[in-house]
Amino acid sequence: MALFIVTDRYFITGTDTDAGKTVATCALLQSARRQGGMTVGYKPVASGCIATPQGWRNSDALALAANSSLTLPYDQINPLAFGEPTSPHIASRDENRPIHASMLSAGLRRLESKADWVFVEGAGGWFTPLSDSLSFAQWVTQEQLPVILVVGLKLGCINHALLTALAVKQAGLPLAGWIANNLSEKVHRPTEYLDTLRQRLEAPLLGVIPWLQDPGNDTLAEYLDVSLLK
Numbered sequence: 571m572a573l574f575i576v577t578d579r580y581f582i583t584g585t586d587t588d589a590g591k592t593v594a595t596c597a598l599l600q601s602a603r604r605q606g607g608m609t610v611g612y613k614p615v616a617s618g619c620i621a622t623p624q625g626w627r628n629s630d631a632l633a634l635a636a637n638s639s640l641t642l643p644y645d646q647i648n649p650l651a652f653g654e655p656t657s658p659h660i661a662s663r664d665e666n667r668p669i670h671a672s673m674l675s676a677g678l679r680r681l682e683s684k685a686d687w688v689f690v691e692g693a694g695g696w697f698t699p700l701s702d703s704l705s706f707a708q709w710v711t712q713e714q715l716p717v718i719l720v721v722g723l724k725l726g727c728i729n730h731a732l733l734t735a736l737a738v739k740q741a742g743l744p745l746a747g748w749i750a751n752n753l754s755e756k757v758h759r760p761t762e763y764l765d766t767l768r769q770r771l772e773a774p775l776l777g778v779i780p781w782l783q784d785p786g787n788d789t790l791a792e793y794l795d796v797s798l799l800k
């Protein structure tokens with residue numbers, strides 16, 4: 571009898587760049603680790619890297635690596651790294667290194683073969699371009715990844731959250747859950763905004779991440795629950 575090992579794969583998008591995708595993905599990795607099994611974060615495309623003797627290094631990818639139970643070479647966590655913190659299609663063009671969907675997929679296949687949980691962090695928001703003919707959304711649709719939406723709580727986030735949820739739905743992908751992330755110590759009308767988002771987003775709220783003095787800490791799992799994804 572054939573034994574199929576099924577990896578849980580999720581794509582983490584956000585209402586915007588700086589919405590808290592990396593913080594939330596680290597929380598997801600920590601929560602999944604508590605459930606057991608091997609976990610890994612994947613940042614297929616990173617724009618905004620520092621040059622090191624080993625090559626470009628991106629802080630998101632390093633944070634995901636630090637919160638993964640698998641220890642892997644950097645380029646398996648982040649195969650496509652670019653220097654300038656701009657939209658990937660611009661950084662890629664400037665560095666004359668085209669991004670193709672097959673590159674992102676090859677990296678994902680490798681991680682799926684090793685991990686029980688793969689959390690894939692996007693770049694910016696849902697429709698971020700990767701080239702003149704490819705957006706992150708198109709690749710996620712090709713891969714049929716369930717989506718987790720990180721809502722960076724602030725004035726204006728309701729519209730961005732609902733637009734993103736609609737685009738995910740129109741792509742035919744499941745919105746597996748959403749995470750509310752407090753982007754400041756005192757966010758705009760927190761109770762009313764959470765209530766509004768809960769009413770309008772057709773997906774489970776996985777958790778609320780408060781404003782943290784140290785968002786890079788290892789106790790993020792307490793703010794969300796990956797078992798709500800099942």
Ligand SMILES: Nc1ncnc2c1ncn2[C@@H]1O[C@H](COP(=O)(O)OP(=O)(O)OP(=O)(O)O)[C@@H](O)[C@H]1O
Binds near residue numbers: 692
């Ligand atoms: N809950 C929080 N408490 C305190 N600081 C936070 C919180 N969430 C995010 N931040 C800070 O806000 C900034 C943006 O967060 P983060 O890097 O997770 O965003 P992102 O959506 O991953 O952005 P990108 O599009 O660049 O990947 C970071 O400096 C992060 O440390």
Ligand SMILES: C[C@H](N)[C@H](N)CCCCCC(=O)O
Binds near residue numbers: 616654
């Ligand atoms: C540089 C930034 N921190 C992210 N890595 C990439 C953000 C892409 C934004 C694209 C857009 O303008 O919508």
Ligand SMILES: [Mg+2]
Binds near residue numbers: 591593630691
């Ligand atoms: Mg990030």
